[in-house]
Amino acid sequence: MNRKTKKFLSYYKPYKSLFFTDMFFALLVSAITLVYPLIVRYITNTILVQYEIEAAMSHIFKLAVVMVGLAILELIGNFYIAYKGHIMGAKMEFDMRNEIFEHYQKLSFNFYDNKKTGQLMTRITNDLFDITELCHHGPEDLVISIIKFVGAFVILISVNLPLTILVFAFLPIMLFYAMHMKNKMNGAFRKNRERIADINAQIEDNLSGIRVVKSFANEKVEMEKFHRGNSRFVDSKKTSYFIMAVFHSGLGLFISLINVVVIIGGGYFILKKVISLGDLLTFLLYINNLIDPVKKLINFTEQFQNGITGFDRFMEILDIEPDIQDKKTAKELIDVKGDIEFRDVTFKYDDTSADVFRNINLKVEAGEYIALVGPSGVGKTTMCSLIPRFYEVSEGSILIDGKDIRDIKLKSLRKNIGIVQQDVYLFAGTVFDNIRYGKLDATTEEIIEAAKNANAHDFIMELPDGYDTYIGQRGIKLSGGQKQRLSIARVFLKNPPILIFDEATSALDNESEKVVQDSLEKLAKNRTTFVIAHRLTTIQNAKSIVVLTEEGIKEKGSHEELLQLDGIYASLYNIRQNK
The missing domain is CATH 3.40.50.300 (P-loop containing nucleotide triphosphate hydrolases)
Structure with missing residues (x-):
């Protein structure tokens, strides 16, 4: 097991009980789906053939009660999987997002000098969205698919071995095809993420400098720049959608061919009196049970590519050691x-x-x-x-x-060490919030004293809500001198010797x-x-x-x-x- 896999699996550790309960219900749901065709086979091959009408109806009614009970169990299982399973994925995403944000705080100016803010934001937002789905649906889909696939395979062999062999002859070809397309999809999805990161960086750059844009009346230039970046993203999406279309339509063809083989082969075996009509009906029902996990695996492959490319980009940041x-x-x-x-x-x-x-x-x-x-x-x-x-x-x-x-x-x-810069950065929030940043446990009296020392108290009291006035992003509602005095008040509160x-x-x-x-x-x-x-x-x-x-x-x-x-x-x- 490589380091990246170990790291991915480590995020399940705090939620082991939730994970195993989710897996239990996944097993339960997949097992229930295997029971229904057996009941149908029993009704068609035994009850309808061996019992009189009244006795047959009595048995069918009892089986109906059993099937309703199974349906209720299936409902409970599916609800847990859809609700609690997604919560588990969201919590894992929460842990990853916390970890990468914490890692950002450790990296030095050298790192930020060479990165665009929008691209770094993408690593902590978009790249982690699909990981939630992978963390939740990945193990669950694999468990359900394996149980259904193996269960259907065993039952189909017991129904008719030659017909089962015909069906499974297609599977190695399908597997080879899926693996070949998986590699192409991986590259396409990574390109998509890189392009959306570029778009985020461009948006962040534009919105941060919107006053410069408007002062030069360059809105049209910015729109053209954004259009070019957006077009590149669409182009990469076209490539990935083309690969996805080839992937899904190709697998759809295999599934259709399997059904054709079952119908023709089943008809032939009925004529030869090798199987009964009830067996063919059961076989067709189990083919759906066989195809359903294949579809799930197809979806899992797409989901895996989305999630794992996001996780790769996530790990790229975590692998950067702070140089200071x-x-x-x-x-x-x-x-x-x-x-x-x-x-x-x-x-x-x-x-x-x-x-x-x-x-x-x-x-x-x-x-x-x-x-x-x-x-x-x-x-x-x-x-x-x-x-x-x-x-x-x-x-x-x-x-x-x-x-x-x-x-x-x-x-x-x-x-x-206290620093007062030319380019003052004030956080979106109140005057109180921004001065208190110099000493988070400061009292109101200490904050006001710091503002007075910075010659800021008088203008603060003239603001609409005084110290509780919201000053906007980067303190946009204040003049340059006012912003500078707030930054000085912040350092006064910090009270450093240097x-x-x-x-x-x-x-x-x-x-x-x-x-x-x-x-x-x-x-x-x-x-x-x-x-x-x-x-x-x-x-x-x-x-x-x-x-x-x-x-x-x-x-x-x-x-x-x-x-x-x-x-x-x-x-x-x-x-x-x-x-």
Whole structure:
């Protein structure tokens, strides 16, 4: 048994009792269907031949009562299979969806840099839908099919061996045909899933950027792009439907030929007085019992292909090992002062050969306010992203209070670092919900105090429902300055000893920038603070300004010292001043 099969079967373990009860009822239902033709044979070959009318009617009535009882049992069994069996499948899907979502949380920025959100959403939604049906119907259909098939085969042999051999001569050909088509269907279904993932990615991209689309009046362009993606999906569907049509119609032909053989062969054996008319009738009824499991197996093959391709894509994600995770010996970061040191740090992305920067050596004392400047693309944001280990250093090491960050538990490390970014992300929900994200067990008083420290309380109280106001997806109902102040309030509530401000005011107007800058300075007090600056005027009071290039740190000093140096910083400052 391979690893993937073991993994699939492991999802049945929590629901063993439900599974075995479902299998019991599947056995019961399939056994009942085998009994009906035997009753018909008994009526036609024995009761109608050997008994007078009144005695025959009495026996038939008794058998009718038995058949009604069997029908009620069949009803109970089918109901359980359809209801409880589907619940079992849904619970297994629930477990898989939880597992893949949890795995998403463990993967680093490197993974997300190379993936489209819509495609990742498909792995956790569409790909798992068919797995529910496979988890439920797969074992059940196999059990029912095997019982019916074997039972019908044994009974048919007892009725007439030559006719049974004729019927079963078709089965190896049917099996070969089904296996050949199964492989083609597998490829077709996988292509369908890839195409629907592309469509989801395109929809997510369009809806996220709908304001940009409308501002450029490019709705028609987006519709054409979507039409092309949608057409590709239809093309792949056409291919899969063609293969399915060949598959089903071919098997339908085999089934029709079996019935033809039974009718002609049965007629011949009746003429030869080898079998009776009642035996032929029984044979025809059992042929249906024989064909029904074949149909179920056909459906199972299609279902299996749908489900297993989804499970394959599910496993592809689970098989991706997080490239950043805790060491077994990792420890908590406690009593943090905030001393940070970069030692010979070099970084490059996994899929590139060129270094973003190299040989970074920098010591930052606890409580120091340090600014990072430099031309676009030299890795200022990336350098700061290395501190909370959003990315892993390629060479060298980063230390906090003398401890290598790779020896610190990730959760503990990130709990002590607060980040305020230029592109603020607010969740759909209320103001309370978004500020509380900084400390989930915070009291109402703590949240309001954090908002006041961030200069956000006054504007919040002017909102329709105050702190209970729903702010929309990504905080769309708020201005840029208001969103930024909520993100600052969130960090105030978190109360970390280390801060990173990533161009936090560069996208704001002058009035909003002043309010937000006041909030940031209040937040930075007595904390180790890294500021990535676009507007150099906002960092002139920084104790130390570091100028970063692709080759590492080229200049370091105060605003006045760097101007006197007349180097890269002075050049950048003069360019901005002349704009």
